[in-house]
Amino acid sequence: xxxxxxxxxxxxxxxxxxxxxxxxxxxxxxxxxxxxxxxxxxxxxxxxxxxxxxxxxxxxxxxxxxxxxxxxxxxxxxxxxxxxxxxxxxxxxxxxxxxxxxxxxxxxxxxxxxxxxxxxxxxxxxxxxxxxxxxxxxxxxxxx
Amino acid sequence: xxxxxxxxxxxxxxxxxxxxxxxxxxxxxxxxxxxxxxxxxxxxxxxxxxxxxxxxxxxxxxxxxxxxxxxxxxxxxxxxxxxxxxxxxxxxxxxxxxxxxxxxxxxxxxxxxxxxxxxxxxxxxxxxxxxxxxxxxxxxxxxxxxxxxxxxxxxxxxxxxxxxxxxxxxxxxxxxxxxxxxxxxxxxxxxxxxxxxxxxxxxxxxxxxxxxxxxxxxxxxxxxxxxxxxxxxxxxxxxxxxxxxxxxxxxxxxxxxxxxxxxxxxxxxxxxxxxxxxxxxxxxxxxxxxxxxxxxxxxxxxxxxxxxxxxxxxxxxxxxxxxxxxxxxxxxxxxxxxxxxxxxxxxxxxxxxxxxxxxxxxxxxxxxxxxxxxxxxxxxxxxxxxxxxxxxxxxxxxxxxxxxxxxxxxxxxxxxxxxxxxxxxxxxxxxxxxxxxxxxxxxxxxxxxxxxxxxxxxxxxxxxxxxxxxxxxxxxxxxxxxxxxxxxxxxxxxxxxxxxxxxxxxxxxxxxxxxxxxxxxxxxxxxxxxxxxxxxxxxxxxxxxxxxxxxxxxxxxxxxxxxxxxxxxxxxxxxxxxxxxxxxxxxxxxxxxxxxxxxxxxxxxxxxxxxxxxxxxxxxxxxxxxxxxxxxxxxxxxxxxxxxxxxxxxxxxxxxxxxxxxxxxxxxxxxxxxxxxxxxxxxxxxxxxxxxxxxxxxxxxxxxxxxxxxxxxxxxxxxxxxxxxxxxxxxxxxxxxxxxxxxxxxxxxxxxxxxxxxxxxxxxxxxxxxxxxxxxxxxxxxxxxxxxxxxxxxxxxxxxxxxxxxxxxxxxxxxxxxxx
Numbered sequence: 001x002x003x004x005x006x007x008x009x010x011x012x013x014x015x016x017x018x019x020x021x022x023x024x025x026x027x028x029x030x031x032x033x034x035x036x037x038x039x040x041x042x043x044x045x046x047x048x049x050x051x052x053x054x055x056x057x058x059x060x061x062x063x064x065x066x067x068x069x070x071x072x073x074x075x076x077x078x079x080x081x082x083x084x085x086x087x088x089x090x091x092x093x094x095x096x097x098x099x100x101x102x103x104x105x106x107x108x109x110x111x112x113x114x115x116x117x118x119x120x121x122x123x124x125x126x127x128x129x130x131x132x133x134x135x136x137x138x139x140x141x142x143x144x
Numbered sequence: 145x146x147x148x149x150x151x152x153x154x155x156x157x158x159x160x161x162x163x164x165x166x167x168x169x170x171x172x173x174x175x176x177x178x179x180x181x182x183x184x185x186x187x188x189x190x191x192x193x194x195x196x197x198x199x200x201x202x203x204x205x206x207x208x209x210x211x212x213x214x215x216x217x218x219x220x221x222x223x224x225x226x227x228x229x230x231x232x233x234x235x236x237x238x239x240x241x242x243x244x245x246x247x248x249x250x251x252x253x254x255x256x257x258x259x260x261x262x263x264x265x266x267x268x269x270x271x272x273x274x275x276x277x278x279x280x281x282x283x284x285x286x287x288x289x290x291x292x293x294x295x296x297x298x299x300x301x302x303x304x305x306x307x308x309x310x311x312x313x314x315x316x317x318x319x320x321x322x323x324x325x326x327x328x329x330x331x332x333x334x335x336x337x338x339x340x341x342x343x344x345x346x347x348x349x350x351x352x353x354x355x356x357x358x359x360x361x362x363x364x365x366x367x368x369x370x371x372x373x374x375x376x377x378x379x380x381x382x383x384x385x386x387x388x389x390x391x392x393x394x395x396x397x398x399x400x401x402x403x404x405x406x407x408x409x410x411x412x413x414x415x416x417x418x419x420x421x422x423x424x425x426x427x428x429x430x431x432x433x434x435x436x437x438x439x440x441x442x443x444x445x446x447x448x449x450x451x452x453x454x455x456x457x458x459x460x461x462x463x464x465x466x467x468x469x470x471x472x473x474x475x476x477x478x479x480x481x482x483x484x485x486x487x488x489x490x491x492x493x494x495x496x497x498x499x500x501x502x503x504x505x506x507x508x509x510x511x512x513x514x515x516x517x518x519x520x521x522x523x524x525x526x527x528x529x530x531x532x533x534x535x536x537x538x539x540x541x542x543x544x545x546x547x548x549x550x551x552x553x554x555x556x557x558x559x560x561x562x563x564x565x566x567x568x569x570x571x572x573x574x575x576x577x578x579x580x581x582x583x584x585x586x587x588x589x590x591x592x593x594x595x596x597x598x599x600x601x602x603x604x605x606x607x608x609x610x611x612x613x614x615x616x617x618x619x620x621x622x623x624x625x626x627x628x629x630x631x632x633x634x635x636x637x638x639x640x641x642x643x644x645x646x647x648x649x650x651x652x653x654x655x656x657x658x659x660x661x662x663x664x665x666x667x668x669x670x671x672x673x674x675x676x677x678x679x680x681x682x683x684x685x686x687x688x689x690x691x692x693x694x695x696x697x698x699x700x701x702x703x704x705x706x707x708x709x710x711x712x713x714x715x716x717x718x719x720x721x722x723x724x725x726x727x728x729x730x731x732x733x734x735x736x737x738x739x740x741x742x743x744x745x746x747x748x749x750x751x752x753x754x755x756x757x758x759x760x761x762x763x764x765x766x767x768x769x770x771x772x773x774x775x776x777x778x779x780x781x782x783x784x785x786x787x788x789x790x791x792x793x794x795x796x797x798x799x800x801x802x803x804x805x806x807x808x809x810x811x812x813x814x815x816x817x818x819x820x821x822x823x824x825x826x827x828x829x830x831x832x833x834x835x836x837x838x839x840x841x842x843x844x845x846x847x848x849x850x851x852x853x854x855x856x857x858x859x860x861x862x863x864x865x866x867x868x869x870x871x872x873x874x875x876x877x878x879x880x881x882x883x884x885x886x887x888x889x890x891x892x893x894x895x896x897x898x899x900x901x902x903x904x905x906x907x908x909x910x911x912x913x914x915x916x917x918x919x920x921x922x923x924x925x926x927x928x929x930x931x932x933x934x935x936x937x938x939x940x941x942x943x944x945x946x947x948x949x950x951x952x953x954x955x956x957x958x959x960x961x962x963x964x
Contacts, residue, residue: 002526007538015545018580019552025570026556042571059801063923064718085720085800085923088781099571110571 032076035102045098045107047072049090057086070098070107078102082109089114147309149335150221158210158305161203162291165254168200169284176277180379190273194265197276200283201258207290208255211242211304220338223311224248224304230343232746240353241344243361246477247304250289252357256365257283264369271386274376275369282368285501289494300497308338346749346772346782352411360408360431363401364469367434369393370441371466371509374459378512383520387449387458388960392953394442394462395675399946401435406939413932415784420697421935422690424577426481429554430472436547437465440540447533447540450600454537456520461544463509468551470502480557530605532598539591546584553577575637582644589651589687592680593658596666611665615658622657623650630930634695645695652691656684675952679945682938689935700732701797701926720800723754725920727867727891733758734795738922739766748773752799752922756788769798769924793930801923814911816899821906828914829892830863837901837908849879855901857908863892873898873910884911893919 028034030043049055053069066082068090080098090096093114100109175193179186211224215238220226228241228248242248261279264272292303309330314320320337322328331337344353373390377383408428409421422428441461444454475481478495527534553576556567570576597603597611632645659680667674701721723729723738730736737755744750749772757764765788772782785798819825821836835858843854854876861869869889875898876883884897893914900909 003529004527004534004537008541011541011545015549018549022549022553022570022576022580023567025576026567027570029566029568044568059720059722059803059923060724060919060921063720063722063801083718085925088801 031074032070032072032078032107033074035107036076036078039102042099042101045070045072045078045100047078047096047098049093049096050077051091053077055086055090059085070096079106080109081106082112087112087114145329146332147221147330147335148333150307151217151219152221152307154210154214154219155222155305155307158207159303161206161210162287162303162305165200165203165207166284166287166291168196168203169280169287172196172200172280173277173284176273176280179273180277180376186273190268193273193276193280197261197265197280197283200280201262204251204254204258204283207304208242208251211248211251212238214305215241218341220341221308221335223306223308223313226308226313226338226341228342228344230341232340233344234349236351236354237344237349240348240350240357243357244344244348244353245304247290247302249357249361250286251304252361253365254283254286256358256362257286257368259362260365260369269389270380271373271376271389274379275372278372278375279368281504285504289497289501302494309334346747347416347784349747350411350415350784352407352415356404356407356411359400360404363397363404363435364431366393366397366400367438367466367469370397370438370445370462374462375509375512377459378516381516381519383516384448384452384455387445388953388957390462391442391445391449392950392957394438394445395946395950395953398435398438398442399943399950401431401438402946403939403943405431405435406936410936413929414787420694421932424550424574426554427476429550430475433547433551433554434465434468434472436543436550437461437468440544440547441465443536443540443543447536451527451531451533452521452523453527453533454540456517456522457537457540459513459517459520461540463513464544467502467506467509468547470505471551474498474502475554475558480561528602530598530603530608532595532600532603535591535595535598539588539595542584542587542591546581549580550577579637579641582641582648585687585691586644586648586651589648589655589684592684593651593655596659596662596677596680612658615654615661618661619650619654619657622653626653630692630696632692632695645691649688649691652684652687656681656688659684672948672952675945675947675949677945678948679942682941682943682945685934685938685941687938689931689933689938692931693929693935696930698732698928698930699925700734700795700928701924702732719925720923721926722801722921722923724891730759731926732928733760735759738920740920744770752924754797754922754924756795767795767797771799771802773802789933791933793928794932795926795928797924797926799922800925803919803921814895814897814899814913817910817912818907819910821908825910825912827892827894827912829865829894830861832896833860833862834908834910835859837903839901839903843876847878848876851877852879853877855898857898857901859896861889861892867891871896875899875901886911890920 027042027044028038030038030045032045032047035043035045047070050069050071056067057065063085064083066084066086068080069077070080071077082100087093090112095115097113097115098107098109099111099113100107102108172193175189175196179189179193213219214222214225215229215233216235218225218229218231224245224247228244229238233241243252257279261276261283264276264279289301290304291301292306293300308314314330314334316326318324318326320330320334322331370390370393373386373393377386405428408431412423413421438461441458444458444461447454448458474495478498480495527537556569559565560567593615594608594612597608599607626649627646632642632649634642634645659677662677663669663671663674663681667677671678699719701719721729721731721736723736725738725740728735728737734756735758737757739753739755741750741752749770751768751770754767754769755764756767767786767788769786770784781799781802783799785796787794787796817825819834821834823834825832825834838856840854840856843852845852848854854874857873857875859871859873861871863869871887871889873887873896874885876885882900884899886895886897888895895913895915897911898908899911900907902908
């Protein structure tokens with residue numbers, strides 16, 4: 001066997017091991033109820049903003065504290081706390097993906113992705129989108 | 145039914161050109177395929193192929209020109225013009241608007257293919273016919289993406305010339321239909337109601353959007369050429385004959401695709417509020433992976449040219465490099481990325497077509513490679529451990545496998561789709577890549593440093609160590625200086641990772657020094673022969689820049705000194721800082737003041753002026769991050785950063801929040817307080833001390849009347865934040881009426897007015913109104929990026945090195961085959 005073949009086998013084995021260990025670090029998409037069951041574990045919570053509950057954000061007193069209530073399609077609700085600036089399109093979002101952990105009665109969120117029905121907002125959620133990929137403007141008013 | 149104001153001729157012409165392109169590409173595929181066989185009629189097939197490909201290119205350029213015209217003339221009867229442009233769109237962004245959409249970006253890709261094809265046609269070799277046949281096949285496949293034809297009820301592609309009224313956009317707008325009934329046809333004059341287009345996404349109204357996509361797509365397009373040469377080799381069963389001819393193209397492709405990718409990074413860093421240049425975003429990974437595989441193929445091709453080894457690997461890498469371009473196209477355009485990234489192009493219902501596009505190239509090329517694999521020559525003799533090719537091959541292999549790992553991680557949503565799983569990306573996505581790739585980088589840096597010092601086939605160890613010694617010593621000295629003066633401060637991910645970063649810096653530095661010295665040791669200081677070393681120097685700078693800037697990146701808007709945010713014990717300081725207008729706030733080594741804003745003359749774009757003054761007084765500058773506010777009726781903020789560049793670092797800031805304009809409606813009322821001179825009056829944020837009122841009578845009678853009085857009241861305001869203000873309130877009794885002149889103290893969120901002065905008993909009535917709506921403030925984030933310039937210069941030097949090599953390889957190819 002050639003030396004390079006040994007190197008090849010070793011590297012392929014390492015690559016496979018790396019990919020398998022990667023799948024162990026992945027998280028899951030959850031509803032509020034399943035996120036509560038996995039208390040303390042990092043999840044992607046798929047929910048909506050509860051527009052009837054107040055949104056607490058006062059940039060003057062603390063620009064790094066946002067709190068609101070999220071509800072999901074199954075009707076469960078949870079208080080969400082986020083330690084950064086409020087995404088400006090939060091109120092308009094029709095769907096939010098909250099990345100974080102459920103802890104002590106509230107969802108501690110590390111990152112918020114908002115999805116909005118309007119034309120530019122999908123691409124803009126939390127300023128995190130890639131510019132090469134754009135939202136669909138088909139929902140926009142044609143006469144603007 | 146005919147509609148007024150439409151210009152249908154351009155669409156008809158456009159559709160004709162699309163069909164022409166499709167037919168001409170089909171003719172070119174077939175003709176070049178026939179011309180691949182050395183038969184008598186080869187020359188005439190070749191001629192036909194050239195005519196067909198040239199026709200196809202003219203059609204593609206024509207489609208492009210027509211689209212530019214539609215947008216430039218604001219012909220909103222065309223959906224594409226309406227969707228991607230507006231009357232206020234500046235001319236310079238016209239091109240950006242064209243490649244904003246799927247159809248335009250496919251067209252850009254085809255345009256690049258056409259340009260490359262025309263260059264390939266300028267010279268005639270035995271390889272050009274099969275290569276052009278493959279290229280024409282790609283042109284054919286790409287043209288189908290923009291046809292929009294219905295075949296047995298199945299829509300093929302998405303047509304850029306579709307009319308607005310056929311696009312479905314107007315179907316639910318009653319005002320545009322007869323009798324305001326959407327079941328009725330459109331009004332004949334509907335177009336007069338379409339006043340303006342949807343506009344280019346404001347985030348993309350940026351000069352990077354004008355230059356980054358063409359370079360990136362030229363890079364994408366160029367990967368097909370090494371692929372096509374590999375296919376040509378399998379086709380003609382002349383397995384290695386194409387190496388010399390393909391090598392300059394492989395170098396070109398690596399240079400252009402690399403620059404294209406990093407331009408995206410520069411854009412993200414400079415003009416988007418991503419907080420960095422690289423986020424392992426699926427879109428970024430999807431273009432990085434083919435580049436890495438291309439680099440692997442480039443190196444194995446060099447090995448083959450010098451030693452006859454590694455030809456099989458070269459085939460695999462060149463074929464997979466292009467196939468991964470196609471796979472990337474599928475990933476980013478099919479909408480399959482779904483939740484892993486908010487973005488992803490909209491699903492245009494073309495997933496099966498995209499999948500077919502990948503398969504049309506993947507199945508035959510991989511199948512063919514599998515069948516002919518054993519026929520591809522491979523020397524029996526094993527590579528020496530002291531040979532250059534041995535280490536080069538390991539490096540290529542590592543690059544290739546690391547690319548596969550990256551694309552594997554990126555493909556998580558595909559995995560979910562295939563196996564019905566529900567896996568989401570890990571908690572720290574970037575670290576899930578960094579923690580693996582740093583070790584790849586360490587080994588690659590080491591290999592980059594020493595491999596050139598080996599000779600092909602076999603190297604005397606005395607030769608190797610003699611030449612290696614000096615660079616090693618210089619590296620150690622530089623590393624010592626680095627550790628002493630700059631260092632790495634990154635403890636977040638534990639000591640192992642921190643040590644790895646130190647090691648990565650050491651080895652990148654070694655790669656830099658070793659390759660720099662090789663320009664003299666190996667190429668006698670002649671730059672035109674040292675393209676490889678120059679490229680490696682650039683690559684080492686890229687690595688160094690990445691390690692130093694990313695690990696020492698500092699968020700300097702930490703909310704410690706600023707507006708006091710309630711921080712629990714042991715809690716990390718948070719990243720956003722609020723600045724009230726005209727109120728200086730301390731942040732890191734700077735005092736920041738928000739001094740106002742100004743609006744763009746045409747767009748809803750605001751510039752926020754933030755003055756940075758260093759605390760020791762040595763430096764002071766103004767940064768103007770901007771943001772689109774409520775653009776085109778969309779509530780919210782789209783922020784672009786601004787940066788101050790120094791040789792050693794950048795200071796970088798962007799707006800994260802501004803007061804909601806709705807809250808700015810002032811609903812509070814004046815509350816009246818009666819006090820005497822010398823009294824204090826408390827308000828919510830401090831106290832004011834009332835001075836002695838003065839009465840002025842030297843005022844014009846015609847304005848104030850005969851008994852007119854002007855009262856002046858000095859006021860001292862002591863805020864609880866420590867600020868103190870002096871001001872003079874004025875109020876006038878004129879023609880029997882009291883006129884109060886309100887005075888605003890913005891930083892206290894307060895308006896004060898003098899409402900009455902009774903000189904008889906000394907009573908003074910003050911009206912006070914307090915409201916946050918008065919406060920003008922911005923919330924921002926600021927970073928310090930050290931040594932980011934190493935990365936940017938490294939990218940350019942890498943590209944220059946590759947182009948030097950390309951020029952040299954073209955020269956060599958010319959002198960070795962003077963007949964062609």
